[in-house]
Amino acid sequence: MKNRFQYFSVGLISVWLGVFGLLSFLTMVVISFMQHDADHIALMHFTFQNYYDLFNPIFFKIFLKSFYIAGIVTALCLILGYPFAYIISRLPERLQNLSLLLLLLPFWTSSVVRSYAMMSLLKTKGLLNSVLLALGLIHQPLQLLFTNQAVTIGLIYNLLPFMILPIYVNLERFDRSLIEAAKDLGANYITAFRQVIIPLTMPGILGGCTLVFLPAMTLFYISDLLGGAKAVLLGNLIEDQFLTANNWPRGAATSVLLTVIMGIGLLIYWVKSNRRINYDSVI
Protein backbone atom coordinates (compact mmCIF):
# COMPACT_ATOMS: atom_id res chain seq x y z
CA MET A 1 0.00 0.00 0.00
CA LYS A 2 2.78 2.35 0.94
CA ASN A 3 4.51 1.60 -2.29
CA ARG A 4 1.45 2.27 -4.42
CA PHE A 5 0.92 5.73 -2.96
CA GLN A 6 4.58 6.55 -3.24
CA TYR A 7 4.87 5.28 -6.82
CA PHE A 8 1.84 7.32 -7.80
CA SER A 9 3.15 10.57 -6.24
CA VAL A 10 6.66 10.27 -7.57
CA GLY A 11 5.64 8.78 -10.91
CA LEU A 12 3.08 11.46 -11.75
CA ILE A 13 5.41 14.42 -11.32
CA SER A 14 8.44 12.65 -12.78
CA VAL A 15 6.56 11.82 -15.96
CA TRP A 16 5.13 15.34 -16.21
CA LEU A 17 8.46 17.10 -15.69
CA GLY A 18 10.30 14.50 -17.73
CA VAL A 19 8.09 15.12 -20.76
CA PHE A 20 7.32 18.83 -20.51
CA GLY A 21 10.57 19.89 -18.85
CA LEU A 22 13.46 17.69 -19.87
CA LEU A 23 12.15 16.28 -23.18
CA SER A 24 11.06 19.69 -24.46
CA PHE A 25 14.49 21.15 -23.66
CA LEU A 26 16.26 18.26 -25.34
CA THR A 27 14.04 18.67 -28.40
CA MET A 28 14.94 22.33 -28.51
CA VAL A 29 18.65 21.50 -28.36
CA VAL A 30 18.25 18.92 -31.14
CA ILE A 31 16.29 21.38 -33.33
CA SER A 32 19.01 23.98 -32.84
CA PHE A 33 21.43 21.65 -34.65
CA MET A 34 19.14 21.09 -37.62
CA GLN A 35 18.80 22.85 -40.92
CA HIS A 36 16.21 25.56 -41.51
CA ASP A 37 13.37 24.68 -43.86
CA ALA A 38 10.58 27.01 -44.90
CA ASP A 39 7.83 24.38 -45.00
CA HIS A 40 8.71 22.25 -42.00
CA ILE A 41 9.89 22.94 -38.51
CA ALA A 42 13.36 21.77 -39.47
CA LEU A 43 15.18 19.42 -41.82
CA MET A 44 16.75 16.29 -40.37
CA HIS A 45 20.22 17.35 -41.25
CA PHE A 46 22.92 18.00 -38.69
CA THR A 47 24.56 21.41 -38.89
CA PHE A 48 26.34 24.04 -36.82
CA GLN A 49 25.07 26.76 -39.15
CA ASN A 50 22.51 28.17 -36.69
CA TYR A 51 25.14 28.85 -34.06
CA TYR A 52 27.54 30.13 -36.67
CA ASP A 53 24.81 32.55 -37.85
CA LEU A 54 24.52 34.08 -34.42
CA PHE A 55 28.00 35.49 -34.73
CA ASN A 56 27.24 37.35 -37.90
CA PRO A 57 27.39 41.12 -37.31
CA ILE A 58 23.60 41.74 -37.30
CA PHE A 59 22.85 39.28 -34.52
CA PHE A 60 26.04 39.96 -32.68
CA LYS A 61 25.07 43.62 -32.51
CA ILE A 62 21.75 42.68 -30.90
CA PHE A 63 23.64 40.55 -28.38
CA LEU A 64 25.92 43.41 -27.45
CA LYS A 65 23.06 45.88 -27.30
CA SER A 66 21.04 43.54 -25.12
CA PHE A 67 23.99 43.16 -22.75
CA TYR A 68 24.54 46.91 -22.79
CA ILE A 69 20.91 47.74 -21.96
CA ALA A 70 20.70 45.05 -19.28
CA GLY A 71 23.96 46.39 -17.79
CA ILE A 72 22.68 49.99 -17.70
CA VAL A 73 19.37 48.84 -16.21
CA THR A 74 21.20 46.86 -13.52
CA ALA A 75 23.52 49.75 -12.67
CA LEU A 76 20.67 52.26 -12.45
CA CYS A 77 18.55 49.88 -10.36
CA LEU A 78 21.49 49.49 -7.97
CA ILE A 79 22.10 53.25 -7.75
CA LEU A 80 18.39 53.98 -7.20
CA GLY A 81 17.63 50.93 -5.09
CA TYR A 82 20.51 50.81 -2.61
CA PRO A 83 19.76 54.13 -0.87
CA PHE A 84 16.07 53.22 -0.89
CA ALA A 85 16.73 49.87 0.80
CA TYR A 86 19.14 51.56 3.22
CA ILE A 87 16.65 54.26 4.23
CA ILE A 88 13.73 51.90 4.79
CA SER A 89 15.87 49.42 6.73
CA ARG A 90 16.50 52.23 9.27
CA LEU A 91 12.83 53.11 9.73
CA PRO A 92 10.79 51.94 12.74
CA GLU A 93 9.25 48.51 12.12
CA ARG A 94 5.69 49.66 11.43
CA LEU A 95 6.87 52.16 8.84
CA GLN A 96 9.17 49.52 7.33
CA ASN A 97 6.25 47.20 6.67
CA LEU A 98 4.19 50.03 5.23
CA SER A 99 7.04 51.13 2.94
CA LEU A 100 7.52 47.58 1.68
CA LEU A 101 3.80 47.17 1.07
CA LEU A 102 3.74 50.43 -0.90
CA LEU A 103 6.76 49.28 -2.89
CA LEU A 104 5.21 45.95 -3.81
CA LEU A 105 1.61 47.06 -4.36
CA PRO A 106 2.02 48.03 -8.03
CA PHE A 107 3.74 44.72 -8.66
CA TRP A 108 0.67 42.69 -7.96
CA THR A 109 -0.86 43.91 -11.22
CA SER A 110 0.19 42.37 -14.46
CA SER A 111 3.47 43.68 -15.77
CA VAL A 112 1.84 44.33 -19.17
CA VAL A 113 -0.57 46.74 -17.48
CA ARG A 114 2.35 48.55 -15.85
CA SER A 115 4.30 48.72 -19.09
CA TYR A 116 1.22 50.09 -20.81
CA ALA A 117 0.90 52.76 -18.10
CA MET A 118 4.51 53.76 -18.72
CA MET A 119 3.78 53.86 -22.45
CA SER A 120 0.91 56.30 -22.03
CA LEU A 121 3.05 58.49 -19.77
CA LEU A 122 5.90 58.72 -22.28
CA LYS A 123 4.02 59.12 -25.55
CA THR A 124 4.39 62.31 -27.58
CA LYS A 125 1.10 63.73 -26.36
CA GLY A 126 1.52 62.07 -22.98
CA LEU A 127 1.57 63.52 -19.52
CA LEU A 128 5.34 63.96 -19.24
CA ASN A 129 5.58 65.99 -22.43
CA SER A 130 2.52 68.05 -21.50
CA VAL A 131 4.00 68.92 -18.13
CA LEU A 132 7.40 69.80 -19.57
CA LEU A 133 5.75 71.98 -22.25
CA ALA A 134 3.55 73.73 -19.71
CA LEU A 135 6.55 74.48 -17.52
CA GLY A 136 8.30 75.95 -20.53
CA LEU A 137 11.26 73.59 -20.16
CA ILE A 138 10.88 72.41 -23.75
CA HIS A 139 9.22 74.00 -26.77
CA GLN A 140 8.64 70.91 -28.86
CA PRO A 141 7.34 67.60 -27.51
CA LEU A 142 10.22 65.16 -27.05
CA GLN A 143 10.26 61.84 -28.82
CA LEU A 144 10.39 59.67 -25.69
CA LEU A 145 8.41 56.61 -26.67
CA PHE A 146 9.99 54.10 -29.06
CA THR A 147 13.55 54.89 -28.00
CA ASN A 148 16.14 52.85 -26.13
CA GLN A 149 15.74 55.20 -23.18
CA ALA A 150 12.05 54.29 -23.00
CA VAL A 151 12.95 50.58 -22.92
CA THR A 152 15.50 51.27 -20.18
CA ILE A 153 12.97 53.21 -18.11
CA GLY A 154 10.34 50.50 -18.63
CA LEU A 155 12.75 47.77 -17.54
CA ILE A 156 13.80 49.71 -14.43
CA TYR A 157 10.15 50.30 -13.65
CA ASN A 158 9.46 46.58 -13.78
CA LEU A 159 12.63 45.28 -12.12
CA LEU A 160 13.47 47.78 -9.36
CA PRO A 161 11.93 45.75 -6.47
CA PHE A 162 14.03 42.72 -7.45
CA MET A 163 17.08 44.85 -6.66
CA ILE A 164 15.67 46.48 -3.54
CA LEU A 165 14.36 43.38 -1.74
CA PRO A 166 17.56 41.24 -1.52
CA ILE A 167 19.58 44.30 -0.43
CA TYR A 168 16.91 45.22 2.11
CA VAL A 169 16.94 41.69 3.58
CA ASN A 170 20.72 42.00 4.02
CA LEU A 171 20.60 45.47 5.52
CA GLU A 172 17.79 44.59 7.89
CA ARG A 173 19.87 41.87 9.55
CA PHE A 174 22.86 44.20 9.63
CA ASP A 175 24.25 44.83 13.11
CA ARG A 176 24.39 48.60 13.66
CA SER A 177 27.03 48.35 16.37
CA LEU A 178 29.54 47.42 13.65
CA ILE A 179 29.30 50.97 12.29
CA GLU A 180 29.79 52.41 15.76
CA ALA A 181 32.79 50.13 16.22
CA ALA A 182 34.24 51.40 12.94
CA LYS A 183 33.66 55.00 14.03
CA ASP A 184 35.32 54.34 17.39
CA LEU A 185 38.30 53.03 15.48
CA GLY A 186 38.50 56.35 13.67
CA ALA A 187 36.63 55.71 10.41
CA ASN A 188 34.46 58.52 9.08
CA TYR A 189 31.03 57.71 7.66
CA ILE A 190 32.23 57.23 4.07
CA THR A 191 35.02 54.85 5.08
CA ALA A 192 32.64 52.90 7.30
CA PHE A 193 30.18 52.66 4.42
CA ARG A 194 32.82 51.53 1.95
CA GLN A 195 34.68 49.11 4.18
CA VAL A 196 31.96 47.77 6.44
CA ILE A 197 28.46 48.17 5.03
CA ILE A 198 29.15 47.46 1.35
CA PRO A 199 31.20 44.27 1.90
CA LEU A 200 28.66 42.91 4.38
CA THR A 201 25.72 43.53 2.06
CA MET A 202 27.56 42.11 -0.96
CA PRO A 203 25.39 38.96 -1.09
CA GLY A 204 22.29 41.14 -1.39
CA ILE A 205 23.88 43.31 -4.06
CA LEU A 206 24.94 40.27 -6.09
CA GLY A 207 21.54 38.64 -5.69
CA GLY A 208 19.77 41.80 -6.78
CA CYS A 209 22.04 42.25 -9.79
CA THR A 210 21.42 38.66 -10.88
CA LEU A 211 17.66 39.05 -10.48
CA VAL A 212 17.69 42.25 -12.56
CA PHE A 213 20.32 41.54 -15.20
CA LEU A 214 19.08 38.15 -16.38
CA PRO A 215 15.39 39.04 -16.90
CA ALA A 216 16.36 42.41 -18.41
CA MET A 217 17.70 40.55 -21.45
CA THR A 218 14.54 38.59 -22.08
CA LEU A 219 11.49 40.74 -21.29
CA PHE A 220 10.58 41.13 -24.93
CA TYR A 221 7.11 42.59 -24.40
CA ILE A 222 8.48 45.65 -22.61
CA SER A 223 10.79 46.38 -25.49
CA ASP A 224 7.95 45.68 -27.95
CA LEU A 225 5.66 48.19 -26.26
CA LEU A 226 8.18 50.91 -25.39
CA GLY A 227 10.84 50.41 -28.03
CA GLY A 228 8.54 49.99 -31.01
CA ALA A 229 9.67 48.08 -34.05
CA LYS A 230 13.34 48.11 -33.11
CA ALA A 231 14.27 44.77 -31.60
CA VAL A 232 16.73 45.58 -28.88
CA LEU A 233 16.69 42.66 -26.48
CA LEU A 234 17.77 39.08 -26.84
CA GLY A 235 14.17 38.17 -26.04
CA ASN A 236 12.97 40.10 -29.10
CA LEU A 237 15.43 38.25 -31.29
CA ILE A 238 14.02 34.91 -30.12
CA GLU A 239 10.43 36.10 -30.46
CA ASP A 240 11.18 37.33 -33.97
CA GLN A 241 12.81 34.06 -35.11
CA PHE A 242 9.80 32.06 -33.97
CA LEU A 243 6.84 34.22 -34.83
CA THR A 244 7.95 36.44 -37.72
CA ALA A 245 11.00 35.05 -39.50
CA ASN A 246 9.77 31.51 -38.89
CA ASN A 247 13.30 30.22 -38.57
CA TRP A 248 12.85 27.83 -35.67
CA PRO A 249 16.30 26.23 -35.68
CA ARG A 250 17.97 29.62 -35.38
CA GLY A 251 15.49 30.66 -32.68
CA ALA A 252 16.26 27.43 -30.82
CA ALA A 253 19.99 28.09 -31.13
CA THR A 254 19.49 31.60 -29.72
CA SER A 255 17.56 30.15 -26.78
CA VAL A 256 20.25 27.57 -26.09
CA LEU A 257 22.83 30.34 -26.09
CA LEU A 258 20.64 32.41 -23.77
CA THR A 259 20.33 29.46 -21.39
CA VAL A 260 24.11 29.06 -21.39
CA ILE A 261 24.57 32.78 -20.63
CA MET A 262 22.04 32.54 -17.79
CA GLY A 263 23.77 29.42 -16.46
CA ILE A 264 27.10 31.24 -16.42
CA GLY A 265 25.46 34.22 -14.71
CA LEU A 266 23.97 32.03 -11.98
CA LEU A 267 27.26 30.17 -11.58
CA ILE A 268 29.12 33.45 -11.07
CA TYR A 269 26.52 34.42 -8.48
CA TRP A 270 26.91 31.14 -6.61
CA VAL A 271 30.70 31.21 -6.67
CA LYS A 272 30.87 34.88 -5.64
CA SER A 273 28.44 34.50 -2.80
CA ASN A 274 30.35 31.40 -1.65
CA ARG A 275 27.30 29.24 -1.85
CA ARG A 276 27.66 25.71 -2.96
CA ILE A 277 24.93 24.47 -5.28
CA ASN A 278 22.77 22.99 -2.60
CA TYR A 279 19.56 21.35 -3.73
CA ASP A 280 18.09 21.66 -0.29
CA SER A 281 18.24 25.43 -0.45
CA VAL A 282 16.54 25.49 -3.83
CA ILE A 283 14.00 22.74 -3.51
Next chain:
Amino acid sequence: MTRSFKSIYLLLIYAFLYTPIVALMVYSFNNAEFSMLWQGFTFNWYHEVMQDSNLWIAVWHSFYLALSATSSALLMGTLAAISLYRYQFRGKNVLQGLLFIVIISPDIVLGIALLILFSLGNLALGFWSLYIAHVTFCIPFVVIIIYSRAKSIDPNIFTAASDLGASELQIFTRITVPMLLPAILSAGLLCFALSFDDIVISYFVSGPGFEILPIKIFSMARLGVTPELNALCSLLFVMTLTIVCASQWVTRRKKQ
Protein backbone atom coordinates in the same frame (compact mmCIF):
# COMPACT_ATOMS: atom_id res chain seq x y z
CA MET B 1 21.97 62.07 5.48
CA THR B 2 19.39 64.36 7.00
CA ARG B 3 15.85 63.37 7.72
CA SER B 4 14.27 65.56 5.05
CA PHE B 5 16.67 64.29 2.40
CA LYS B 6 15.65 60.73 3.25
CA SER B 7 11.93 61.49 3.01
CA ILE B 8 12.36 63.31 -0.30
CA TYR B 9 14.30 60.37 -1.70
CA LEU B 10 11.62 57.87 -0.69
CA LEU B 11 8.91 60.15 -2.11
CA LEU B 12 10.73 60.45 -5.44
CA ILE B 13 11.00 56.67 -5.83
CA TYR B 14 7.34 56.21 -4.91
CA ALA B 15 6.43 58.97 -7.37
CA PHE B 16 8.30 57.06 -10.08
CA LEU B 17 6.38 53.89 -9.21
CA TYR B 18 2.92 55.43 -8.89
CA THR B 19 2.78 58.33 -11.38
CA PRO B 20 2.17 56.16 -14.47
CA ILE B 21 -0.65 54.28 -12.76
CA VAL B 22 -2.32 57.35 -11.27
CA ALA B 23 -2.08 59.22 -14.58
CA LEU B 24 -3.62 56.22 -16.32
CA MET B 25 -6.53 56.20 -13.91
CA VAL B 26 -7.14 59.94 -14.18
CA TYR B 27 -7.13 59.87 -17.96
CA SER B 28 -9.48 56.91 -18.05
CA PHE B 29 -12.15 59.43 -16.99
CA ASN B 30 -11.13 62.03 -19.57
CA ASN B 31 -13.77 62.80 -22.16
CA ALA B 32 -11.39 62.86 -25.15
CA GLU B 33 -10.20 60.22 -27.55
CA PHE B 34 -6.61 61.38 -28.17
CA SER B 35 -5.93 64.56 -26.28
CA MET B 36 -4.16 64.59 -22.95
CA LEU B 37 -5.84 67.89 -22.10
CA TRP B 38 -8.70 67.58 -19.68
CA GLN B 39 -11.98 67.67 -21.60
CA GLY B 40 -14.39 66.86 -18.83
CA PHE B 41 -15.37 63.87 -16.76
CA THR B 42 -16.93 60.77 -18.31
CA PHE B 43 -17.73 57.14 -17.57
CA ASN B 44 -17.93 56.50 -21.28
CA TRP B 45 -14.76 54.40 -21.53
CA TYR B 46 -15.80 52.15 -18.67
CA HIS B 47 -19.12 51.73 -20.37
CA GLU B 48 -17.31 50.61 -23.52
CA VAL B 49 -15.15 48.14 -21.56
CA MET B 50 -18.29 46.64 -20.05
CA GLN B 51 -19.83 46.25 -23.49
CA ASP B 52 -16.81 44.54 -25.06
CA SER B 53 -17.83 40.90 -24.92
CA ASN B 54 -14.54 39.63 -26.40
CA LEU B 55 -12.76 41.14 -23.47
CA TRP B 56 -14.93 39.41 -20.92
CA ILE B 57 -14.48 36.11 -22.71
CA ALA B 58 -10.71 36.61 -22.35
CA VAL B 59 -11.15 37.39 -18.65
CA TRP B 60 -13.20 34.21 -18.21
CA HIS B 61 -10.59 32.16 -20.12
CA SER B 62 -7.79 33.53 -17.95
CA PHE B 63 -9.77 32.80 -14.85
CA TYR B 64 -10.53 29.17 -15.54
CA LEU B 65 -7.10 28.53 -16.99
CA ALA B 66 -5.55 29.85 -13.77
CA LEU B 67 -7.96 27.85 -11.66
CA SER B 68 -7.39 24.53 -13.44
CA ALA B 69 -3.61 24.99 -13.74
CA THR B 70 -3.39 25.92 -10.06
CA SER B 71 -5.33 22.90 -8.87
CA SER B 72 -3.30 20.44 -10.96
CA ALA B 73 -0.01 22.04 -9.94
CA LEU B 74 -1.09 21.93 -6.30
CA LEU B 75 -1.96 18.24 -6.51
CA MET B 76 1.26 17.18 -8.20
CA GLY B 77 3.47 19.60 -6.29
CA THR B 78 2.09 18.65 -2.89
CA LEU B 79 2.48 14.92 -3.54
CA ALA B 80 6.01 15.48 -4.80
CA ALA B 81 7.05 17.71 -1.89
CA ILE B 82 5.77 15.20 0.64
CA SER B 83 7.47 12.27 -1.12
CA LEU B 84 10.73 14.21 -1.27
CA TYR B 85 10.45 14.87 2.44
CA ARG B 86 9.22 11.50 3.70
CA TYR B 87 10.60 8.81 1.45
CA GLN B 88 13.97 7.62 0.31
CA PHE B 89 13.61 6.29 -3.21
CA ARG B 90 15.77 5.50 -6.15
CA GLY B 91 15.91 8.39 -8.57
CA LYS B 92 15.31 11.04 -5.91
CA ASN B 93 18.24 12.97 -7.33
CA VAL B 94 16.71 12.67 -10.79
CA LEU B 95 13.45 14.22 -9.61
CA GLN B 96 15.34 17.03 -7.87
CA GLY B 97 17.34 17.55 -11.03
CA LEU B 98 14.15 17.78 -13.11
CA LEU B 99 12.73 20.41 -10.76
CA PHE B 100 16.01 22.27 -10.85
CA ILE B 101 15.94 22.46 -14.67
CA VAL B 102 12.49 24.05 -14.66
CA ILE B 103 13.46 26.48 -11.88
CA ILE B 104 16.58 27.90 -13.48
CA SER B 105 15.46 27.94 -17.10
CA PRO B 106 14.35 31.39 -18.26
CA ASP B 107 10.61 31.78 -18.95
CA ILE B 108 11.11 32.53 -22.60
CA VAL B 109 13.14 29.34 -23.08
CA LEU B 110 10.48 27.19 -21.39
CA GLY B 111 7.88 28.85 -23.63
CA ILE B 112 9.59 28.03 -26.89
CA ALA B 113 10.76 24.59 -25.79
CA LEU B 114 7.09 23.75 -25.15
CA LEU B 115 6.05 25.37 -28.43
CA ILE B 116 8.48 23.10 -30.29
CA LEU B 117 7.26 20.04 -28.39
CA PHE B 118 3.60 20.86 -29.08
CA SER B 119 4.22 21.39 -32.80
CA LEU B 120 6.09 18.10 -33.08
CA GLY B 121 3.32 16.36 -31.13
CA ASN B 122 0.65 18.01 -33.27
CA LEU B 123 -1.10 19.51 -30.28
CA ALA B 124 -3.17 22.50 -31.42
CA LEU B 125 -2.38 25.69 -29.51
CA GLY B 126 -5.28 26.55 -27.26
CA PHE B 127 -6.51 25.71 -23.81
CA TRP B 128 -4.54 22.47 -23.41
CA SER B 129 -1.20 23.89 -24.51
CA LEU B 130 -1.64 26.81 -22.10
CA TYR B 131 -2.76 24.47 -19.35
CA ILE B 132 0.30 22.23 -19.71
CA ALA B 133 2.65 25.23 -19.80
CA HIS B 134 1.13 26.88 -16.74
CA VAL B 135 1.10 23.67 -14.70
CA THR B 136 4.76 23.11 -15.61
CA PHE B 137 5.97 26.52 -14.51
CA CYS B 138 3.82 26.48 -11.34
CA ILE B 139 4.97 23.08 -10.03
CA PRO B 140 8.42 24.19 -8.73
CA PHE B 141 6.87 27.03 -6.71
CA VAL B 142 4.44 24.61 -5.06
CA VAL B 143 7.20 22.10 -4.28
CA ILE B 144 9.49 24.76 -2.78
CA ILE B 145 6.81 26.33 -0.58
CA ILE B 146 5.35 23.05 0.68
CA TYR B 147 8.68 21.28 1.13
CA SER B 148 10.03 24.10 3.29
CA ARG B 149 6.91 23.92 5.48
CA ALA B 150 6.90 20.10 5.64
CA LYS B 151 10.40 20.15 7.12
CA SER B 152 8.94 21.54 10.35
CA ILE B 153 6.61 18.55 10.85
CA ASP B 154 7.77 16.03 13.43
CA PRO B 155 8.35 12.75 11.51
CA ASN B 156 7.23 10.73 14.56
CA ILE B 157 3.65 11.77 13.79
CA PHE B 158 3.76 9.68 10.62
CA THR B 159 5.27 6.70 12.43
CA ALA B 160 2.62 6.96 15.12
CA ALA B 161 -0.14 7.05 12.51
CA SER B 162 1.12 3.99 10.69
CA ASP B 163 1.63 2.13 14.00
CA LEU B 164 -2.04 2.78 14.67
CA GLY B 165 -2.85 1.16 11.33
CA ALA B 166 -3.37 4.12 8.99
CA SER B 167 -2.66 3.50 5.31
CA GLU B 168 -0.45 5.92 3.37
CA LEU B 169 -3.50 7.43 1.71
CA GLN B 170 -5.17 7.94 5.09
CA ILE B 171 -2.01 9.55 6.48
CA PHE B 172 -1.98 11.86 3.49
CA THR B 173 -5.61 12.97 3.69
CA ARG B 174 -6.03 13.01 7.49
CA ILE B 175 -2.63 14.21 8.70
CA THR B 176 -0.33 15.64 6.05
CA VAL B 177 -2.81 17.81 4.17
CA PRO B 178 -4.48 19.37 7.24
CA MET B 179 -1.09 20.16 8.76
CA LEU B 180 0.17 21.72 5.54
CA LEU B 181 -3.04 23.56 4.70
CA PRO B 182 -1.68 27.12 5.22
CA ALA B 183 1.30 26.35 2.96
CA ILE B 184 -0.96 24.75 0.36
CA LEU B 185 -3.23 27.80 0.37
CA SER B 186 -0.40 30.29 -0.01
CA ALA B 187 1.16 28.19 -2.78
CA GLY B 188 -2.24 28.13 -4.49
CA LEU B 189 -2.63 31.92 -4.29
CA LEU B 190 0.85 32.43 -5.70
CA CYS B 191 0.20 30.01 -8.59
CA PHE B 192 -3.10 31.66 -9.38
CA ALA B 193 -1.48 35.10 -9.52
CA LEU B 194 1.45 33.83 -11.61
CA SER B 195 -0.82 32.04 -14.04
CA PHE B 196 -3.28 34.93 -14.33
CA ASP B 197 -0.50 37.45 -15.09
CA ASP B 198 1.89 35.35 -17.16
CA ILE B 199 2.70 36.72 -20.56
CA VAL B 200 6.14 35.47 -21.62
CA ILE B 201 5.31 31.76 -21.70
CA SER B 202 1.66 32.17 -22.71
CA TYR B 203 2.65 34.36 -25.65
CA PHE B 204 4.33 31.41 -27.36
CA VAL B 205 1.86 28.65 -26.56
CA SER B 206 -1.49 30.42 -26.98
CA GLY B 207 -3.56 30.21 -30.13
CA PRO B 208 -6.19 32.46 -31.72
CA GLY B 209 -9.01 30.19 -30.58
CA PHE B 210 -8.41 30.71 -26.88
CA GLU B 211 -7.56 34.27 -25.99
CA ILE B 212 -6.43 35.11 -22.46
CA LEU B 213 -6.39 38.52 -20.80
CA PRO B 214 -2.65 39.37 -20.64
CA ILE B 215 -2.16 38.48 -24.30
CA LYS B 216 -5.29 40.44 -25.24
CA ILE B 217 -4.02 43.52 -23.38
CA PHE B 218 -0.59 43.11 -24.95
CA SER B 219 -1.98 43.01 -28.48
CA MET B 220 -4.26 45.98 -27.77
CA ALA B 221 -1.39 47.98 -26.26
CA ARG B 222 0.77 47.28 -29.30
CA LEU B 223 -1.71 49.25 -31.41
CA GLY B 224 -1.32 52.29 -29.20
CA VAL B 225 -2.76 54.09 -26.21
CA THR B 226 -6.57 54.19 -26.14
CA PRO B 227 -8.91 55.50 -23.45
CA GLU B 228 -10.75 52.18 -23.41
CA LEU B 229 -7.54 50.35 -22.55
CA ASN B 230 -6.83 52.99 -19.89
CA ALA B 231 -10.18 52.17 -18.33
CA LEU B 232 -9.57 48.41 -18.49
CA CYS B 233 -6.11 48.68 -16.93
CA SER B 234 -7.43 50.98 -14.19
CA LEU B 235 -10.14 48.43 -13.42
CA LEU B 236 -7.55 45.65 -13.18
CA PHE B 237 -5.35 47.74 -10.93
CA VAL B 238 -8.19 48.60 -8.56
CA MET B 239 -9.18 44.92 -8.51
CA THR B 240 -5.70 43.71 -7.47
CA LEU B 241 -5.43 46.58 -5.00
CA THR B 242 -8.64 45.45 -3.32
CA ILE B 243 -7.57 41.80 -3.21
CA VAL B 244 -4.10 42.58 -1.78
CA CYS B 245 -5.50 44.96 0.84
CA ALA B 246 -8.22 42.47 1.79
CA SER B 247 -5.72 39.62 2.23
CA GLN B 248 -3.44 41.92 4.27
CA TRP B 249 -6.38 42.86 6.47
CA VAL B 250 -7.39 39.23 6.94
CA THR B 251 -3.86 38.08 7.91
CA ARG B 252 -3.47 41.02 10.29
CA ARG B 253 -6.78 40.24 12.00
CA LYS B 254 -5.78 36.59 12.33
CA LYS B 255 -2.54 37.59 14.06
CA GLN B 256 -4.47 39.63 16.59
